[in-house]
Amino acid sequence: MGVSPEASSAEPNAQSKAAPRTTAAELGRRLRDAVVSGQLVPNQRLVEADLAAEYGASRGNVRIALTELSSEGLIERVQNRGARVRAISPDEAVEITEVRGALESLCARKAAERVSRSEIELLRDIGRRMTQAVERGDRDAYSAGNTELHALIIKVSGQQVAAETINRLRSQAVRYQYRLAQRPDRPAQSLPQHLAIIDGICSQDAEAAASAMQDHLRSVAAEISATEASV
Amino acid sequence: MGVSPEASSAEPNAQSKAAPRTTAAELGRRLRDAVVSGQLVPNQRLVEADLAAEYGASRGNVRIALTELSSEGLIERVQNRGARVRAISPDEAVEITEVRGALESLCARKAAERVSRSEIELLRDIGRRMTQAVERGDRDAYSAGNTELHALIIKVSGQQVAAETINRLRSQAVRYQYRLAQRPDRPAQSLPQHLAIIDGICSQDAEAAASAMQDHLRSVAAEISATEASV
DNA sequence: GTTAACAATATTGTTGACAATCACGACCTG
DNA sequence: CAGGTCGTGATTGTCAACAATATTGTTAAC
Numbered sequence: 001m002g003v004s005p006e007a008s009s010a011e012p013n014a015q016s017k018a019a020p021r022t023t024a025a026e027l028g029r030r031l032r033d034a035v036v037s038g039q040l041v042p043n044q045r046l047v048e049a050d051l052a053a054e055y056g057a058s059r060g061n062v063r064i065a066l067t068e069l070s071s072e073g074l075i076e077r078v079q080n081r082g083a084r085v086r087a088i089s090p091d092e093a094v095e096i097t098e099v100r101g102a103l104e105s106l107c108a109r110k111a112a113e114r115v116s117r118s119e120i121e122l123l124r125d126i127g128r129r130m131t132q133a134v135e136r137g138d139r140d141a142y143s144a145g146n147t148e149l150h151a152l153i154i155k156v157s158g159q160q161v162a163a164e165t166i167n168r169l170r171s172q173a174v175r176y177q178y179r180l181a182q183r184p185d186r187p188a189q190s191l192p193q194h195l196a197i198i199d200g201i202c203s204q205d206a207e208a209a210a211s212a213m214q215d216h217l218r219s220v221a222a223e224i225s226a227t228e229a230s231v
Numbered sequence: 232m233g234v235s236p237e238a239s240s241a242e243p244n245a246q247s248k249a250a251p252r253t254t255a256a257e258l259g260r261r262l263r264d265a266v267v268s269g270q271l272v273p274n275q276r277l278v279e280a281d282l283a284a285e286y287g288a289s290r291g292n293v294r295i296a297l298t299e300l301s302s303e304g305l306i307e308r309v310q311n312r313g314a315r316v317r318a319i320s321p322d323e324a325v326e327i328t329e330v331r332g333a334l335e336s337l338c339a340r341k342a343a344e345r346v347s348r349s350e351i352e353l354l355r356d357i358g359r360r361m362t363q364a365v366e367r368g369d370r371d372a373y374s375a376g377n378t379e380l381h382a383l384i385i386k387v388s389g390q391q392v393a394a395e396t397i398n399r400l401r402s403q404a405v406r407y408q409y410r411l412a413q414r415p416d417r418p419a420q421s422l423p424q425h426l427a428i429i430d431g432i433c434s435q436d437a438e439a440a441a442s443a444m445q446d447h448l449r450s451v452a453a454e455i456s457a458t459e460a461s462v
Numbered sequence: 463g464t465t466a467a468c469a470a471t472a473t474t475g476t477t478g479a480c481a482a483t484c485a486c487g488a489c490c491t492g
Numbered sequence: 493c494a495g496g497t498c499g500t501g502a503t504t505g506t507c508a509a510c511a512a513t514a515t516t517g518t519t520a521a522c
Contacts, residue, residue, distance in 0.1 A: 071302045095392040102333040161326040
């Protein structure tokens with residue numbers, strides 16, 4: 001067994017008992033948030049009756065929500081044995097990062113081809129803020145800039161399909177992204193990579209943008225691989 | 232309205248009425264097959280009660296299966312208005328192909344790095360068979376070789392995450408792949424591309440393999456774009 | 463003839479109860 | 493004491509009835 005946290009009892013919704021019910025869609029959102037935010041930890045069992053009680057929903061709706069999360073790869077289900085939060089192995093986290101590399105690189109290329117004047121301004125601004133954040137040693141500001149940058153690039157690229165896929169994968173690997181961001185020297189290491197991506201897009205050099213993005217995520221993958229090898 | 236086939240009534244499973252029930256998982260597989268195979272056409276309405284009757288399942292299970300297909304992007308659901316088979320626009324088909332290009336290119340690169348002696352034999356053999364198929368004008372054999380080749384490359388690459396993503400996307404766009412394969416000159420056009428991919432992998436030249444795959448799917452995307460523009 | 467209100471119908475959303483299955487431990491048996 | 497077997501409790505799987513909502517059809521007023 002080894003790893004199987006039974007975890008505490010959190011009552012996100014203390015129903016009076018009468019039952020102001022939670023809808024299936026709403027429940028899906030809430031459960032997804034709970035998994036992605038780490039409120040529900042990897043390998044944690046998800047007992048349908050418990051969830052129903054805690055979120056004030058019927059078991060049927062819990063079941064539907066679990067079906068959703070399962071096909072998003074956030075939880076695992078086995079026949080007659082229930083569901084648990086999926087634990088992503090370091091190897092899989094590396095694979096996910098490699099796939100993201102391919103996709104975000106595609107997005108960076110498209111973004112370079114389609115970027116507008118005003119978007120260039122926004123990108124440059126993010127670059128400046130990230131640089132300042134590193135100078136100040138403000139990790140939170142840097143992390144926020146990072147998120148903002150990737151999101152903006154995807155938006156500029158206009159690639160819906162890639163965007164959804166990237167999102168799905170990111171949700172699965174958040175834990176690793178989070179841990180990586182905690183490393184003290186990480187911002188200084190990745191800042192030039194981010195600036196190179198911004199330069200590539202702003203100068204409308206599709207190839208440069210794509211390969212800069214590819215390099216960036218290769219570096220992330222290498223870092224995960226190195227950090228998690230001994231865990 | 233314009234496009235909204237109400238389609239005929241197919242009774243895949245004429246229950247005697249007593250009810251040898253269909254399980255939720257099984258129903259999911261069957262419905263997925265029906266959508267991917269084109270038995271259920273785009274925009275066709277999927278009325279829960281009808282499906283339940285036709286497949287000999289309870290409506291609850293139908294509902295769960297629909298939830299699955301919905302997060303796989305095979306059907307669309309709107310609140311209180313039901314589900315219908317998702318119609319992929321030509322633009323989206325192009326996007327899907329571009330994303331597949333990025334991912335299969337990644338797989339080709341990894342495959343070139345990891346390919347074994349025996350796998351090289353298999354790849355070369357597929358190449359020979361596809362060449363002969365073109366010479367004979369045997370479209371079915373060529374198509375089979377095509378499928379086999381892409382599958383083998385993904386297998387050799389060992390990329391689980393990419394593999395699943397590619398599969399999901401392919402299911403969504405089968406209709407376009409099918410139509411493309413119908414074009415009479417298509418095999419002759421794509422054969423050299425396929426051979427280039429095989430050469431790249433077999434000579435363990437990762438860059439060559441990756442770019443050959445990228446080129447191949449760019450060509451597919453261009454073809455879809457040209458063919459479907461006027462539709 | 464067109465629009466608005468309203469009734470009737472079709473369809474989806476939700477729920478609680480029942481059935482099937484599985485994990486665990488007591489208990490026998492050699 | 494090893495090993496099997498047979499309850500028993502916990503949990504998931506299934507179902508059919510009920511509630512809520514959207515759509516369609518009808519009537520009547522303007």
